[in-house]
Structures are given as structure tokens and as C-alpha cells.
Amino acid sequence: MADAGERILVVGPSWVGDMVMAQSLLMTLKARHPCCRIGVVAPAWSLPMLSRMVEVDEAIALDVGHGEFGWRARRNVAAALRGRFDRAIVLPRSWKSALVPFLARIPQRLGFTGEQRVVLLNQRRRLDKQRLDQTVKRFVSLGLPESDAVSGDFxxxxxxxxxxxxxxxxxxxxxxxxxxxxxxxxxxxxxGPAKQWPPAYFRQLAAWLVEAGFEVRVLGGPKDVEDGEQIAAELKHVHNLCGKTRLADAVDLLADCQQVVTNDSGLMHVAAAVGTRVHALYGSSSPDFTPPLTVQAQIHRLGLSCSPCFARVCPLGHTNCLNQLSPQRIFDALVTSQAG
Structure with a gap:
């Protein structure tokens, strides 16, 4: 049992959806150790989201881009954290992610075995992918004693x-x-595109929804602006908000929606975490591994023999797992859910 007031540092993941799922670990830590203080080291973009998690007492920006080593940034963050935490939980499995707790000299440093982290982590667990078959399970298990976590039944x-x-x-x-x-x-x-329902399908669905009396909000980052324009062009009551809002704004805008239609993406997990009904479209990925964590979710997938392949781009060149998922099917599901 941890001492009251234990100071725990969590090294967070680098993707929006994973950061949302990491809250399940933070909730577990606070439930088991109500007096603990939790700090989270995470990419700078995620700090507004972390501010929406009541379990986070302190968010520390690690301004290192995807694939960058960022030695100076890691060293500077570690120096600022030295002596301030009793243990660290490292969620990513890369060796770079374990550097900050090691350089900060945090006494207990826990994570899954991987990428030669024997020195950097002094408490390591083997990842059983069969029992810990979901990303969120892997995160939460690191907040439990190993004897409670090993079964995957928690x-x-x-x-x-x-x-x-x-x-x-x-x-x-x-x-x-x-x-x-x-x-x-x-x-x-x-x-990657193997997870994306065609923009033309989103546009057809948006047109039907407007006719049915709805407003449509297309949300995403700067990379999604072009798709958003294709969906919204010349459609009244369809707003392309891609690249126009911050991540924290997306939290509030999604909470204000009655339902959402989404690829398996980070914003899918945000919508689930604000209680909005989610219609999740799965092609190359699987809801068995990264499901929306809500009872208000409907999964749409065709279950073709070639999926899930977990590829960024369809290896067969057709993306039939999503191209054959019709807009009519999704519209009917939205209308049925609205009536219910």
C-alpha cells in the first residue's frame, strides 16, 4: 500500500486517443490512493486535455516531436523534476520514454519490458498481450499490484x-x-488512410442529416481541412471546423453534439469521454483492441476476411472494409438512435 501523499509521475503517450485512455489509469491511481499527487509528463499539445482530467495535479510539457530524440528537452525536464516524485509509471514502451524518470532519479520506475530498458526501469513487467488485449487494460494494469494485474480481469x-x-x-x-x-x-x-471512411460518404451522410433537421460539425486537425471542405462545400448547416479549434474546444463541441460519426481516431475517444453517443467506423483496425470506452457506442464494421490488417494503407489496394460500408447504413443507425 502506498503511503498517503505519495507523489506519482506518469509518462503519458503521444497520441490523442491513448492520452484519453490513460485517464483510466489516473482514475485507478486516485481511487486506490486518494491522497496521492499525480503529475503527467506529456507532449505540449496534450496539456489542455490534461486540464480536463480532475485526477491530474500537475501537467509537465515535454516538447519533443514524433521520432525526435530531444536529449536537451528531456534532460531539462528531468532536472526540473528531480526530488519531486516517489515513483514513475512509464506508459510508452520505447526506451526514450523512460529517460526522464531515470534522469530525474525517481526511486521507483515501472513499465513494460521492451527496447532494452533494463537500466532505465528498475521495475519491469512482461506484457502478456493475450490477457492484456486492449491498450487501456495495459495502462490500468501498471497502476495495480502485479498480482492483481496479471489475469487481465480488473x-x-x-x-x-x-x-x-x-x-x-x-x-x-x-x-x-x-x-x-x-x-x-x-x-x-x-x-493512415486504411482507417478512413471516404469523405464522399461523410458528405452524403451530412446532406441527409441537414435535410432531417440537423446541424453537422466536421472536426479535426489541420491535416483534415481538405476533407472537411469536401464534406461541407455548398451544404448549409454543415460547418468545417477542421484546423479552426483547439483540442480543448473539440472537447466542448463534441459534448454539445447529440451523436457523432467517426473513424477509429483520437477524437472518437474524446467523444466517448464526454458522454456523446458514438458511431464508430472500423476498417483496418479492431474495436477489440481500441474500443470507445462508453456504453453509448455503436460499432460499424463489415468484418471482411482481410480485416483487421492494422496497416496504414490497404495492402490489397481497395480498402473494401470501409468502401463497402454504406452511408445509408450509418444514416439509418443515427435516425434509430435519435428516436430511441
């Missing part, structure tokens, strides 16, 4: 991001949103 708290009602009012005014009931659309998928 409670998974569902992430819950706080919503800023004042910010939502400002967003609705600034973005010119209407009083119509809103449906969110997330056409992006950072991992």
Missing part, C-alpha cells in the same frame, strides 16, 4: 473529460453555430 474506469460551459457559449457564437441539434463528424485518422 475494473476499467471509463474516461471522463470535464466540459467548459462558458467556452462552449463562446465557441457557438464565434463559429456561427445554429440552434439545430448537432451531429459531429470526424473524418480524419492520424494513423
Amino acid at each position: 475494473a476499467i474506469p471509463r474516461p471522463h473529460l470535464a466540459v467548459d460551459a462558458d467556452n462552449l457559449v463562446e465557441l457557438r457564437l464565434r463559429l456561427g453555430l445554429s440552434s439545430r441539434p448537432a451531429i459531429g463528424m470526424m473524418p480524419g485518422a492520424e494513423y
Whole structure:
């Protein structure tokens, strides 16, 4: 049993969806050790999201890009943390992710075995991918004694991001949103095109939803702007918000939607964490591994013999796992859910 007031540093993941799922670990730590203080080291972009997690007492930015070593940045962060934490939990499995706790001389440093981290981590666990078959399970298991975690049979708290009602009012005014009931659309998928439902399908669905009396909000990052334009072009009540909002804004805008239609993406997990009903589209990936963590979710997948392949680009060149998933099927599901 940890001492009251134990100081725990969590080294967070580098993807939006994984960061949302990491909240399940933070909730587990606070439930087991109510007096603990939790700090999270994470990419700078994630700090606004971490501010929406009540379990986080301190968020520390590690400004290192994907694939960068960032020795100076890691060393500087470690120096600032030295003497301030009793133990660290390292969620990513790369050796670079374990550097900050090691350089900060945190006494206990726990993570999964991988990438030659024998020196950097002094408490290591073997990852049993059969029992810990979901990303969120792997995260939560590191907050439990190994004897409780090994079976994979333990409670998974569902992430819950706080919503800023004042910010939502400002967003609705600034973005010119209407009083119509809103449906969110997330056409992006950072991992690659094999996870993306065709933008033309999103556009057809948006047109039907407008006719049915809804407003459509297309959300995503700067990389999704072009797809957002294709979806929203010349459609009244369809707003392309891709690249126009911060991540924290997306939290509030998704909480204000009645339902969302989304690829398996980071924003899918954000929508789930604010309690909005999620229609999740799966092609190359699997809901068995990264499901939306909510009871308000409907999974749409064809289950073709070639999927899930977990590839960034369809290895067969056709992406039939998503191209054959019709807009009519999704529209019918949205209408049925709305009526219910």
C-alpha cells in the first residue's frame, strides 16, 4: 500500500486517443490512493486535455516531436523534476520514454519490458498481450499490484473529460453555430488512410442529416481541412471546423453534439469521454483492441476476411472494409438512435 501523499509521475503517450485512455489509469491511481499527487509528463499539445482530467495535479510539457530524440528537452525536464516524485509509471514502451524518470532519479520506475530498458526501469513487467488485449487494460494494469494485474480481469474506469460551459457559449457564437441539434463528424485518422471512411460518404451522410433537421460539425486537425471542405462545400448547416479549434474546444463541441460519426481516431475517444453517443467506423483496425470506452457506442464494421490488417494503407489496394460500408447504413443507425 502506498503511503498517503505519495507523489506519482506518469509518462503519458503521444497520441490523442491513448492520452484519453490513460485517464483510466489516473482514475485507478486516485481511487486506490486518494491522497496521492499525480503529475503527467506529456507532449505540449496534450496539456489542455490534461486540464480536463480532475485526477491530474500537475501537467509537465515535454516538447519533443514524433521520432525526435530531444536529449536537451528531456534532460531539462528531468532536472526540473528531480526530488519531486516517489515513483514513475512509464506508459510508452520505447526506451526514450523512460529517460526522464531515470534522469530525474525517481526511486521507483515501472513499465513494460521492451527496447532494452533494463537500466532505465528498475521495475519491469512482461506484457502478456493475450490477457492484456486492449491498450487501456495495459495502462490500468501498471497502476495495480502485479498480482492483481496479471489475469487481465480488473475494473476499467471509463474516461471522463470535464466540459467548459462558458467556452462552449463562446465557441457557438464565434463559429456561427445554429440552434439545430448537432451531429459531429470526424473524418480524419492520424494513423493512415486504411482507417478512413471516404469523405464522399461523410458528405452524403451530412446532406441527409441537414435535410432531417440537423446541424453537422466536421472536426479535426489541420491535416483534415481538405476533407472537411469536401464534406461541407455548398451544404448549409454543415460547418468545417477542421484546423479552426483547439483540442480543448473539440472537447466542448463534441459534448454539445447529440451523436457523432467517426473513424477509429483520437477524437472518437474524446467523444466517448464526454458522454456523446458514438458511431464508430472500423476498417483496418479492431474495436477489440481500441474500443470507445462508453456504453453509448455503436460499432460499424463489415468484418471482411482481410480485416483487421492494422496497416496504414490497404495492402490489397481497395480498402473494401470501409468502401463497402454504406452511408445509408450509418444514416439509418443515427435516425434509430435519435428516436430511441
